[in-house]
Amino acid sequence: CQNVSCSADYKNYQIFGGCTPTQHCRRCVKDGLVSQEEVAALRRLLVNGMKYGGSSGGASILDLHSGALSKGKQFINIYKSLEPEEISEIFTKNDVAVYRDVKNRIHNSIVDEFGLNGEKLYLTNPTFFSRMNSTPAQTQHDEYWHSHVDKIQYGSFDYTSLLYLSTHGSDFHGGEFVFDGRGKVVEPREGRVSFFTSGSENPHHVNRVTSGERFAVTISFTCDPRKAIQDPMV
Numbered sequence: 246c247q248n249v250s251c252s253a254d255y256k257n258y259q260i261f262g263g264c265t266p267t268q269h270c271r272r273c274v275k276d277g278l279v280s281q282e283e284v285a286a287l288r289r290l291l292v293n294g295m296k297y298g299g300s301s302g303g304a305s306i307l308d309l310h311s312g313a314l315s316k317g318k319q320f321i322n323i324y325k326s327l328e329p330e331e332i333s334e335i336f337t338k339n340d341v342a343v344y345r346d347v348k349n350r351i352h353n354s355i356v357d358e359f360g361l362n363g364e365k366l367y368l369t370n371p372t373f374f375s376r377m378n379s380t381p382a383q384t385q386h387d388e389y390w391h392s393h394v395d396k397i398q399y400g401s402f403d404y405t406s407l408l409y410l411s412t413h414g415s416d417f418h419g420g421e422f423v424f425d426g427r428g429k430v431v432e433p434r435e436g437r438v439s440f441f442t443s444g445s446e447n448p449h450h451v452n453r454v455t456s457g458e459r460f461a462v463t464i465s466f467t468c469d470p471r472k473a474i475q476d477p478m479v
């Protein structure tokens with residue numbers, strides 16, 4: 246991991262002991278936390294979900310918690326617009342168990358790396374699968390290449406994690422993850438997990454994908470129990 250000085254962003258929110266990053270801000274990359282079989286299951290889930298939707302531009306998301314799925318220029322809620330049989334074509338109980346296990350492992354890794362109290366770090370919204378490709382943007386949601394700070398963009402985030410389900414240089418070109426400033430790059434590769442504190446100490450963007458398809462999962466954590474979300478139900 247690489248240490249960075251924490252920004253003052255967290256002071257604009259309530260501070261939660263044993264969780265809020267006020268002293269230790271960093272960026273970590275871990276390989277080997279997630280197995281090839283798990284990656285394959287999650288990637289299949291994402292590809293299956295996209296059969297029922299997909300953005301008309303270059304960025305599509307599927308959020309199993311809220312049910313949001315990109316479709317054309319908008320979003321549908323899979324739990325409202327799809328039949329139960331269609332939902333079961335997207336994911337099985339086993340796939341959801343894989344998702345939960347992987348998420349818990351990443352949670353534990355963040356807790357260890359930052360010395361947190363595990364009971365005080367919660368999953369938050371939005372947590373979602375993403376597919377990015379080189380299709381020209383149709384709406385702002387497709388413009389994934391802009392620099393941003395997750396805590397400012399999404400509010401509740403304190404720790405952001407990213408799980409990559411495809412590999413830069415073989416499944417797709419472009420699409421590197423870049424921390425702005427000194428331009429430190431994380432090359433997406435299958436099973437790689439990157440996590441970092443979500444404040445202004447870690448502004449970042451994704452380079453435009455020039456060919457192929459980039460699959461990832463954004464898994465977000467908060468220290469605020471009021472912002473906690475539950476595992477998806479099946």
Ligand SMILES: O=C(O)CCC(=O)C(=O)O
Binds near residue numbers: 375395449450461
């Ligand atoms: O997919 C990525 O590598 C980064 C996505 C991202 O920055 C975000 O979801 O906030």
Ligand SMILES: [Fe+2]
Binds near residue numbers: 393394395449
């Ligand atoms: Fe981000």
